[in-house]
Amino acid sequence: DTAVSQTPKYLVTQMGNDKSIKCEQNLGHDTMYWYKQDSKKFLKIMFSYNNKELIINETVPNRFSPKSPDKAHLNLHINSLELGDSAVYFCASSLGLETNEQYFGPGTRLTVT
């Protein structure tokens, strides 16, 4: 069984569109994250949630809105997509707020044309 899953795996869309990426973890973890990995493989945290509460909100444009309906899910909605949003987005989870090991999903490769 997949521990952290993301859908879709690939997403190709045009500028200006709105899209969502879904993430689910079946590990019973309290904390979930969204990361963005650019073309140079630099991985940067975007958001983290602990028990459905927003904990970290890095300097991310307002066009990005995370939503955590429950502890096991953290979705990412992106409005008015721009070329610069093209990247691989990773969801991750960890047991709690203490930064112990994180479990990553397989990633969603977003291409904005």
Added chain:
Amino acid sequence: SQQGEEDPQALSIQEGENATMNCSYKTSINNLQWYRQNSGRGLVHLILIRSNEREKHSGRLRVTLDTSKKSSSLLITASRAADTASYFCATDVSNYKLTFGKGTLLTVNP
């Protein structure tokens, strides 16, 4: 600016050789972690070393931490072709998040 930076950016070795990657960071940390990322996949946690530890082993992996020099090294012994991947260090600086470096791309040639 980044907290952690890996060195070298890329490393190519023959199967059976040892691979050493280094990570330097700037501020005090609670712990430092190493992750592996195979091409097109998510990151996989390898090992965590706390600020009060100096060395840790896990199978063929050996991690050292020198807090006075703000640096860590990851040694993979007797490398295999399957070890080919990018390796990232990540630092915990007490604000509930990990800061990742840019990674070292390791290629192990059969």
